[in-house]
Every structure is written in C-alpha cells, then in structure tokens.
Amino acid sequence: MVVVIICALLAVGAIGFTLVVRERDIPPAPVENPELKHQETRRQVLLENLKDLQFEYHQGKLSDSDYQSLKSGFLYELAAVMDSIERLQAKDNEAELKKKAKPKAKPVVSGGEIKCPSCGSSNPASNRFCGQCGKALS
Ligand SMILES: [Zn+2]
Numbered sequence: 001m002v003v004v005i006i007c008a009l010l011a012v013g014a015i016g017f018t019l020v021v022r023e024r025d026i027p028p029a030p031v032e033n034p035e036l037k038h039q040e041t042r043r044q045v046l047l048e049n050l051k052d053l054q055f056e057y058h059q060g061k062l063s064d065s066d067y068q069s070l071k072s073g074f075l076y077e078l079a080a081v082m083d084s085i086e087r088l089q090a091k092d093n094e095a096e097l098k099k100k101a102k103p104k105a106k107p108v109v110s111g112g113e114i115k116c117p118s119c120g121s122s123n124p125a126s127n128r129f130c131g132q133c134g135k136a137l138s
Pocket residue numbers: 116117118119120121130131132133134135
C-alpha cells in the first residue's frame with residue numbers, strides 16, 4: 001500500500017515538473033528565421049522525449065542506468081540545440097543593429113539640389129563639384 005502511494009506521488013511530481021518546465025520554455029515571440037524555427041522544433045521534440053522518458057521510468061519500464069544514459073543523451077542534445085538557438089538569435093540581433101546603423105553614404109538629392117557628402121552643404125543638382133569645399137558630388 002505504501003509503495004502504491006509513493007508511486008502515485010512520484011507520478012504527480014513528474015507531471016507537475018514537466019508542466020512547469022514546458023510553460024517556462026515556450027518562446028515569447030514568434031520565430032521567423034527558418035533555421036531558428038527548425039531548432040525550436042527540435043527543442044520541443046527533445047522536451048517531449050524527455051517527458052516520455054520520465055514517464056516510462058516512473059512506470060518502471062526503464063532501469064536506472066538506461067534512464068540515466070538516455071536522459072543525459074537527450075540533455076546533451078538539448079544543450080546543443082539551445083546553444084544554436086542562442087547563436088541564431090544573437091546573429092539576428094546583430095543583423096538588425098547593422099540595418100539600423102547603416103550610414104547614409106550616398107548624397108541626398110531633393111528638389112533639384114544635391115547635398116555634398118563631404119561637408120553637407122546644398123548644391124544645384126547640375127554641379128559636379130561642391131561649391132563650398134570643392135569635393136566631387138558623386
Ligand atoms: Zn562640400
């Protein structure tokens with residue numbers, strides 16, 4: 001009778017633990033990068049596998065050593081997946097920053113005027129050289 005109660009408690013604990021882990025691991029923002037999406041899917045699959053593994057272990061279908069070696073295998077893969085997810089996200093952020101910080105290299109043409117890329121003063125669009133500093137306008 002005591003054994004049954006302990007088994008029941010373990011099962012409830014395992015399910016509770018899995019639910020907590022899964023809720024915390026849901027990605028906060030939609031993922032657009034296809035490679036990132038692929039890694040997120042792999043992570044979900046690995047988490048599912050870990051859940052199944054724990055379930056089978058608590059049901060007594062797996063020996064201690066089988067459980068430990070399978071679990072460490074999954075955790076090792078999971079760590080690798082998390083690592084590439086982090087790297088991909090860092091790369092995305094970097095690309096985003098570069099996009100925003102792109103300097104305006106070309107002279108700005110507006111209303112028949114051309115802005116000197118060197119000193120910034122306005123010149124008629126027909127000018128090939130800046131009237132202010134003499135630098136070439138294009
Ligand atoms: Zn100039």
